[in-house]
Amino acid sequence: MSFQKTFIPAGHPRRVSLIGSTGSIGTQGLDVIEEASGQFSVAALSGGYNLELLARQAIKHRPAMVGSAVESKDELAAAIQEAAEDASVTGYEPELVVGAQAATEVAAFAEADVVLNGITGAIGLAPTIAALEAGHLLALANKESLIIGGQVVKQIAAPGQISPVDSEHSALAQALRSGAPEEVAKLLVTASGGPFFGCSYEQLRDVTPAQALAHPTWDMGRMVTTNSATMVNKALEVIEAHLLFDVPLEKIEPVVHRQSIVHSMVEFIDGSVIAQASPPDMRLPIALGINWPHRVDGAAKACDFSTAASWTFEPLDEEVFSAVKLAKQAASSSGTHMAVYNAANEVAVDAFHDGKIRFTGIVETIERALDAYTPVNAELSVETVLETDRWARAHATKIIEASA
Template structure:
């Protein structure tokens, strides 16, 4: 039985992970739960799963909860997340935190010898080099939870050492597929939050609408699979049935397919190298009938091209790209800026940036903080 620490248990991935665990009580035990301030939902999760530890953002919430749940030890803040990820008795840390918040706990969990189920792409976007170096040093596994990276990981099984021509990273195209720049100027928050295929948290849903999500996944794929950016090709696939593909040196292509249900890659990451039975929906090819593919429109959805450029330039550029995007998405969610302002402002920030190289964790966090402060003050 694997002991699981879930960082971000009240978010979309966290809740779906708990569904997988609940349906497989003989295989998994929840050791850690965490949330920022969804205290009511966290309380229900504690009552159901009886974790040894739980982490919240505020000290007072930790104090209040400890009075109610005496069998659970409560931690708080970033230090609490780091302790829960690195010092508790767990076999695998599922990082489903939102944004840059996932980097530090993941780094310290790796240094403590914990395997990682990674659903937080910003960890590798901002800290790919230090994370992968630490994983190699400690001999731990980083198991991708994102459907696309899980598909790539699965398509690589049994082909270790085989030459890869390219990774074909699929994308739904989001709710604004086919729009031009003029149309993007007038889209609303409500439209941007209506993803055609996936049920996700607000931040990742907006990233999908802007295609930044796919840009971040390109950078993540580079680090996870040690493939240069020029060998990672984004393919728009509106049906979201093929989750990604690998083309090998002989031009054979291996793909992973499934319905758009995040519980499938979650269960694979948690149970790896095994697969567990489930009652999830399967693909009905006779009902689907047609799978289609398109080139991404990089002139309209500029965030994707920014990600490729940041990856090429390296150093602190991906850190800046990620930090700027997080702040701007937050501002859009609060209706302080327009949708098109996300990519326009990221463009300006990247052009103004004076890069730094040979980054360690402290430098990454410092650059991230400065970019956020500069955009909050604008």
């Protein structure tokens, strides 16, 4: 995909709708907007079930539309009214949307220029498609929607309509501007290594949920943090890089970089390697994502080169952490295999935290679901992807129940 901004007229603040505004990406996105001195405004917000925080965000930023996963519009209205009274605000009456489709309605809201999709999981697919079909620039942090949607999402997206927000893909997008597509030799996607770098497979069998959530660098939600520990997150990022930048899978490699300063690198055919480096702070890729291709002054701190520091790079042990190799095989098999991969992983992560399977059972469940899957003999479409997702969740549940 090309990354030339063509969607937003110059001369006015970019109006941003945030999907998952109460989560990690959403709250940091609002921080970026607030600190950017009038460069952005909030068009709409969509949150989950944390109505207190969502209501405070709404009162502070005054979006025209507010959505929540709760089923009661009255419940959302009451939360906003309470927050308004606490802040001595009167006369604010946004349009309210609730329920399972709220995020999708917010993503399609016509009065936005940019949609920041920061929710986690396959539920991000519908908002992703809605934002693209509405003609908005999509600042994409929800990697799962591209992973499972694959070619369907790419067919809907116009050139330049998706800007990456994952730190790795933001880094790649920046580094790729150093050369022409035909000059790219390899994408090097860096990984922190998670909390279990250097462990053997046998040691991983006894990992507890608390240990899996103790990430050495990033503060993320339960699903993403667990995915980082299993390296499933890096597997999804490899596939996402393949889809975003049209680089063959065999030319994309994970590299363990424990310091999390170099966020990814591009190797060119002349032997040059271009890296993007900055201290770990998601506000930088968020700011660049919603303002692509322009940078936001002061979005984050730069590296301090006045003090000594060491950066190390090591290969990923794919025998212990097989998630990346498994994802490459799945992505090469059909347009729907990655939907199975992602769905089985989400079910298995929940099962691990519920004490139903071992830590190593997460990737084992993914592999068994993939082995059992026969691709749907139908035209690749959103409906086909969602049907595959439902099958994979049901089958992964059966695998877990049988192993209990």
